[in-house]
Amino acid sequence: MTDATTGTAAAPEAGPAPRIAVIGTGYLGATHAAAMAALGFDVVGFDTDPEKTRALSLGKVPFYEPGLDALLSEQVEAGRLRFTTDVADAVGDADVHFICVGTPQQPGSNAANLSYVEAATRAVAEHLTRDGVIVGKSTVPVGTAARLREVVAQHAPDGVDAELVWNPEFLREGKAVEDTLHPDRIVIGGVSERSEALLRRVYARPIAAGAPVIVCDLPTAELVKVSANAFLATKISFINAVASVCEAAGADVTVLADAIGLDPRIGRKFLDAGLGFGGGCLPKDIRALMHRSGELGAYRMAGLLQKVDEINMGQREAVVALALAACDGSVLNKSIGVLGAAFKPETDDVRDSPALNVAAALHLRGAQVKVFDPAASETARRTFPTLTYVSSTEDAVEATDVVLVLTEWKQFVEADPAMLAALTPTPRVIDARGKLDPAAWRAAGWEFRGLGRPTA
Incomplete structure (x- = not known):
């Protein structure tokens, strides 16, 4: 293994560039596939969803992520990137197989649903036609990879050398392209000399x-990854x-946050008091870590994350209480303008x-709730169709009893x-995000x- 501090190692082997398969083309997979192609590799993305695959094949991203549309279109047109619903097609000629499927929270439990990761790993192993490295990027509970190695050993064809390693992703929604092309760290776990050298070739340019x-x-x-998310959630x-x-x-x-954030041991990032965190990662990841910590008998971590989750969810109730207070105790038949639907800006x-x-x-x-979001109104409509969605900030504010700023988009x-x-x-x-200037808004009436x- 290399020195974890310097990351130094022998130069990777010369030869043809490794071919890459990306299994799962959701938010993580589509971004990773486009970025790997931009780094100069031939990439095939696999997904079971024909509509998603068709859109991606046309260079169209089925979600909002700044910069990804242009990157995807460029790589598809250059012929370095294509998509398929045939797993054998994706796996057959590839040397490196990235597992990028989701690990959502299980219904009725804090545990992660690992069925997609297990199915994807088994499908890759079954369709290998040559030696290959299976690289997990999905966020999973500790101990998952060891079990997946057994799946690979059971389902890989005889005579094929199939190695499973882990390479967690650290994407931030809204900055995913930059984070993939210019990562702030690359973590690879469980590698042999061969698989480490191969991954160093894949990440040669960022390194x-x-x-x-x-x-x-x-x-x-x-x-x-889950520890990083747990720390950020705790800070919030x-x-x-x-x-x-x-x-x-x-x-x-x-x-207060400005003052303590000047301490280099603390830092100002993620010290914005307000509505709290959400999205597809932090909530389910801290709950999965909470659940897994309990299974392992690490009860202090489980207890800490339980309180973090409770505080976070309580912020939503606190904002509802502020709205009720602003409307003299009841919002019945009141007109409320909501600015923001996405869990954070620069995403839908x-x-x-x-x-x-x-x-x-x-x-x-x-x-009577009117919602405006620059990017997320349509995705929000699919989730809560009974809300009213308008097309501008002005429409959301007009003739309201109270306006709530719930996502800190720059235009708000x-x-x-x-x-x-x-x-x-x-x-x-x-x-609700602590981003407005109270003096300026009060001066405007x-x-x-x-x-x-302070309220005054």
């Missing part, structure tokens, strides 16, 4: 650009817990979105409060409320 390589055992590689829930103290004491949590992802959850909760209390943060105040007879705003911020 040459300075990306550190950490080589470790399988369990460590599996734990890196910590500042939200501090916000409750600020509210009780009359302090301003945003100024509404999975476990705190913004959409709050909008739906107010709707269930009898409010930089909106002209005076112009918006003229659109409603009762200019009340709840900044708005009644301003925020989590962990």
Whole structure:
């Protein structure tokens, strides 16, 4: 194994570039396939969904991710990237097989659903026609890879050398292309000399650009991504817990976060008090780690993450309470403008979105809710079709009893409060992301409320 600090190793072998298969072309897989093609490899993406495969083959991304449309189209047109619904076609000529399928939360449990990862790994093993390395990128509970090695050993054809290793992904939605082409670290676990050399060839350009390589055992590689997500979730829930103290004491949590964020041991990122985290990764990953920690008897971690999850979910209730208070205790038949539906800006992802959850909760209390999101209105409509979706910030604000800023899109943060105040007879705003300037909005005539911020 290499030195995990420097990432130094012998130069990778020369020869033809390895051919790559990407199994699963959702958010992770489509991005990874396009990026691998952009790095100069011939890539085949496999998915069981014919409509998704057809769209990707035409260079069209079926979700919103800045920069991915252009990258995908470029690689498809260059002939380095194609997509198929035939797993044998994808696997047959490839040397490296990336497993990029989802690991959603199981219904009625905090545990991860590993059926897609298991099925994908088995399908690759069964259709191998040559020696190959199966590379797990999906986020899985620790111990999964060891079991998948048994699946590979059971289903790979006789005479084929099939090795399974783990290479977790660290994509941030909204910055996924940059994170794939220019990763801040590359973690590979459970590798032999042969598979390490092969993966170093795959990642040669990022490594040459300075990306550190950490080589470790399988369990460590599996734990890196979920531990990183758990730490970020804990940091967010910590500042939200501090916000409750600020509210009780009359302090301003945003100024407090600026001050403690100057400490280099802490840093300012992920210290924004507000509505909390959501999306397809952090919630289900911390719950899966909570569940797995309990199985392993690591109860302190399980208990910590239980509290992190409780604080995070409580923020949604706190914003609903602010809306009720702004409307004198009831939102029945009140008009509420909601700015934001995605769980974060620069994505159309509404999975476990705190913004959409709050909008739906107010709707269930009898409010007339108007939602605007620059990218996520259509995905939100498919999830909550009973809400009203409008086409601009102005439409969402017009004639409302209260406006809620629930996703910190730049156009909301930089909106002209005076112009918006003229659109409603009762200019009340709840900044649930801590991004608006209270003085500027109050000066424009708005009644301003925020989590962990003084009310006057």
